[in-house]
């Protein structure tokens with residue numbers, strides 16, 4: 807049996823992912839290796855607790871200064887909050903990767 811590729815999310819986003827409210831994540835280059843069609847095993851960052859699998863729909867490069875309300879809507883947060891969150895998680899990083907995903911189970 808093949809192992810699924812792992813990805814983690816902060817546990818505060820678990821409910822949004824499971825409800826389908828959050829359908830993208832923005833990551834830095836170190837997490838840009840995911841392939842379209844690949845199934846990812848999703849765990850919480852804090853506890854490494856599995857909570858769902860997701861399928862990668864697209865991986866698209868996006869500059870921090872090109873983030874829009876459309877990205878924020880798909881993250882289920884305001885653009886202002888999204889930008890401050892990214893600056894907190896990835897200080898000084900301009901090149902981001904939008905990973906669009908579909909909840910599987």
Ligand SMILES: CC(=O)Nc1ccn([C@H]2C[C@H](O)[C@@H](CO)O2)c(=O)n1
Pocket residue numbers: 814815816819831832833851881891892895
């Ligand atoms: C280890 C690590 O970096 N984990 C991350 C990074 C990002 N996210 C979320 C936060 C925002 O919703 C988007 C944009 O960065 O992705 C995360 O849950 N865990």
